[in-house]
Amino acid sequence: MTAQHREPASFPRQYARTQRFSLGAPRAFTVSPDGARVAFLRSRAGTDRANVLWVLDLDEGREYPAADPQVLLGGSEEELSAEERARRERVREGSAGVVGYATDDTAELAAFALSGRLFVAELRSGTARELPVPGPVIDPRPSPDGRHVAYVAGGALRVVDAEGGADRALAEPEAATVTWGLAEFIAAEEMSRMRGFWWAPDSSALLAARADDAPVERWWIADPANPGSAPAEVAYPAAGTPNATVSLAVLRLDGSRTDVVWDRERYPYLARVHWSDGGRPLLLVQARDQRAQAYLTVDPATGATDVLLTEEDPKWLELFDGVPAWTPDGRLVRIADRDGARVLLVGDRALTGPELHVQAVLDITDEDVLVAASAGPAAGEDDSATGESHVYRVADGLLERLTDGGRNSAVRSGAVTVLVSASLGEPGSAVRVLRDGKQIATVVSHAETPVLTARPHLTRAGARRIPAAVLLPSGYRDGDGPLPVLMDPYGGPHGPRVVAAHNTHLTSQWFADQGFAVIVADGRGTPHTSPEWEKSIHEDFAGATLDDQVEALQALAGRYPLDLGRVGIRGWSYGGYLAALAVLRRPDVFHAAVAGAPVTDWRLYDTHYTERYLGLPQERPEVYARNSLVTDEGLSAPVAPARPLMIIHGLADDNVVAAHTLRLSSALLAAGHPHEVLPLSGVTHMTPQEQVAENLLLLQVDFLRRSLPPAAK
Template sequence: MANMVGGMTTEPLSFPRRQARTLRFTLGAPRAFTVAPDGSRVVFLRSRSGTDRANLLWVLDVPDGTEGGESGGRERVAADPQALLGGAVERLSAEERARRERSREGGAGIVGYATDRAVELATFALSGRLFTAELRAGTARELPVPGPVLDPRPSPDGRLVAYVTGGALRVTGAEGEGDRALAEPESETVTYGLAEFIAAEEMGRSRGFWWSPNSDRLLVARADDAPVRRWWIADPARPDRAPQQVAYPAAGTDNADVRLFVFGLDGARTEVVWDRARYPYLARVHWSAAGAPLLLVQARDQRSQLYLAVDPDTGATRMVHADEDPQWLDLFPGVPCWSPGGQLVRIADEGGARVLAVGERPLTGPQLHVRAMLDVSDDDVLVAASAGEAAATPETGEVHVYRVNDLGVERLSQEPGVHSAVRSGPVTVLVSAVPDRPGAQVRVLREGKATATVASYAEDPGLSPRVRLTEAGERRVPCAVVLPTGHTDGDGPLPVLMDPYGGPHGQRVLAAHNPYLTSQWFADQGFAVIVADGRGMPGRSPAWEKAIKDDMAAIVVDDQIHALQALAERFPLDLNRVAIRGWSFGGYLAGLAVLRRPDVFHTAVVGAPVTDQRLYDTHYTERYLGDPNRQPEVYAANSLIDDNGLVGAAEPARPMMIIHGLADDNVVVAHSLRLSSALLAAGRPHEVLPLSGVTHMTPQEQVAENLLLLQVDFLRRALNLG
């Protein structure tokens, strides 16, 4: 698309620039849905256009269903950050920037909100200030409280708002009256009401406090990171600035000390008691009117966990259920919780399948691989699931929404694709991404019938991926093969670009359009691009995911080779010119590929790689590789480098481009610097591209664009493509 500058038409933006400017074509798409219990309103976030990063808070007034068909409903703005800030530039505290990094949030404006039980009042932080929005009236205003404000949440009855500032948990009236501190940190290393690094980065727990259903007290996490080892992250391009101190719990070292308290509105506290020495990880907290507060706590090795009910008057806990697994226990969205009837709802690996269980009874079997619990009602449970090992037909890359109860299983989403849902009362918001159209469609269903859609303002990518979803080899490795636009069988074999993530919990093969935009762009530069999800990836069975225990390196590389060689029998692949690229775990996998199997892989782009597993965090790394103090040989076998240099490197030496953000506090740049030093000592060809001021994300527009262009240039040179 051409651009107008000063009345003159300029050259159209390149795909890499458009993708960077639109945050991978996610800007302008609606997200973060909340449905009112009476079904009258759907609340969501969306920016004004596909290039605007600032999200507004919107309300859709849902039709009552008597009109029939997708009659639309009325959308209206409940809060506009530009108006609320008077056009001022948004300013983020260091704590808010860290919180967004943990959640991979690249947007601006209102990036998160919380509502009361009736979904009549919403609260959110904007530029470190506290705002509320009356969702029926569509009016918003600021509450005068100390800041910078983090994670404000209204009480279920809408009369109070709790929030965190300066590590303290405070409460104010919904009109701004009576602001007071409930819990104040005893030292600079203590915070109340916030998720510690490990919970936010690895457990999927972004919260640190929870209101009681009666709005009369709160459960509050206290995190003290004094035991955590300190690291220092400097910006070499800004030598005038002091390094940033980061409390980083590397594998085998101490975590933050996390406790839980019940706080009354008068500040009185009661500590919740469980065996924290045996179960130090506070993984989940649930508090609803259906039962006592419910905790899920995990052992450090993640092979055992307890579901605990809390007596909020005494802090005592009783065990509701216990799980054990010889490899590890996964955490899942939406569980544990109580059903309205007071039964425990959980997702568990039982009988070789991942099942939904209510009480002690599994409600699903090996035909489904349950991924998340979306909602539970008196009549059923809504889940997201993919086809299990025993499914009649494979559904490569598909995720569907199902209703589950004692009578059986019903699939709500019909089109092949990736679907999710949010439900309350009679209304369900169904979000569907499918292979043959860009973005995602959002439909509002009342009693199962479509009654409205939520518009997306996301830009059209102008690129239609030519994707073939398949399973490769006798292992049936899920794969996506992307060929150049217009390529025909008579055009001859193509150089190959493997484009995996390859690591646990990072599924890349999805039956949707937008996940392959970058892959298609690479394909159009003259490659056959292959995305392969080998063992360790989610979506098939617990055994498939847990096969990598203690042996990530060898298995993930072997599955990439297995897929490549099987696909070469069906697609025009030139196995004498094979490249691999990846970021994070994908960068680690790319480095493994060229160092250990240079007979297969001829060059690699290694982005933000975890080269030494001892430098990555506790909850993630120890889940797969155990304690490095007890299994140092396992860590050495799964690293690219050790104290003596490269581990398991083979000949011939292959060229590598190593890319890393110098401000990365997740995979610190020491990983890449140590790899480069080891490569240099071994006389192996490589290039290093340091990204000043860039974290583990690369949201900067020019950086993101040029990263793609530089990678293509490097791959062409390395493979002698001209």
């Protein structure tokens, strides 16, 4: 069969091959301050994993490659170190080629790692070259002046001249458990701090994190399919156990070192670091219980810190992208919860109120701050705005929305802004380049067009006005009768699913097209319109999140053709926990469940995430028991009637380890509860393998069809 006559791929195969339609889509934008260039990553096709570093010349209106991995590696396959594989797992990176890069202040020089080797690219000319340095290289970053490149290799923080000479170590590990310049597991997995070093604005020094995971408990992840292979040892900080010891030092290019001093016993978590011309280095450090945090300034000459301000919250304090930071004229920019709203503060002034729910800071100038935000608690409960997120310019007396509908983000430098916008009506995202507010260019996406079209109805359900999406089979008509229901939630913190973006709903639509009415409900705990909504799950995963799934289901039954006698539920990670919880706690409502990589015993999950919501297990054992699926209280054995449950888990998962599923299976067996376990050899939490991703969808449909009760006659 010729390529011209090849039959279109099924959705499961296309979804797997395109890595959820992310391949070929442009991302990771950098705008040069002079407004002349936009750098970004994109592969050449929707099934091509290898990202190329591209430059869009805004004056000439042309794109050209600045770094092509196929050329730089001479056609050979990429080789990844164990450290790089772990880093990519933390950031959920499944592509290849140039997966990340950093630039100098002028966006003329970019540095990146490829197959563990260090490369730099001249963005004006579009030429790239390798710098011969020890490897494998992780996270290279040019100095602001473009004269040096700092990088990590073998746990040491090193620096090399941008022309390739004078390579040397600024700090080397004193033991095998120590690294310099890398984010420790808990920072990368839960704090969204992916970096471990920061250049001084004048390029003379770096702030570098030293992490020692010697105190962290060792776990072993085996590959049972290959019994001849030794288990992999990982340092995993489970709830209630020790974290890595993290400190900071100022490392100067002349080889001198000054340790940074703060009350690390009171504030052990290094959550954020910012160093710019606006002021001294700025740290955000958190207490272990995350109910208190301090903003500190650092004297680079002595390492001494001063407390700029502290914050407290009776439940927990959230972390946000882009803050804390200085304005160029030295005012502190932060996001905080005040009077029931999440607001932007510059200096001592709140520049937004309850009309917005601020999510992140995107850019800062003396004149304004660019933020991403959704509608806040005072903006009403208009269904038409459900799931939207917009870009705003904010200043004293100014609140200007730059985007229309959908989900939006932006990158800005000087007069040029790159807007990335997704909508319900079109697949993928559109990328527009604006100068002084006027569109001057677009960035083309090579992502594949899905073979199906998602048709979600975004609404709110029940007395709590729970954000929900309802998807019916394509071609369903009034009078076709009620449908079996599939609840398809994530339902946990930091994971909104009810969003005004087409591609987010593709898998749910595919399940709908198999003959289900699919409901996605974002109950309490998910990020939507208010801090109160997010913090309602404090010490109560099992109650609040499950109650909201039930409320949404029952409320929507009066508006959509739902057969409440045939209700299934599926989910992954927190959604897997919620799915298993549903059939074990509410078998009167849910009749079958597919639980993928579920957290079943919160004592086995990591410190920063779990303790934020449930506290320390030593201090609150009853809270952990109540929210567990494997304790007597959590399982509520025996469960009657016993509902079919399929549990899926990757045996190589180092985030939600397979012990969660094995313990649940043992507890279910002891309780006499029938269930199925599908172990995935060599699969991590991401399930990036094409055949695995495709067949998982097909197996879930098969399980649900044979497990749900027959339609009533």
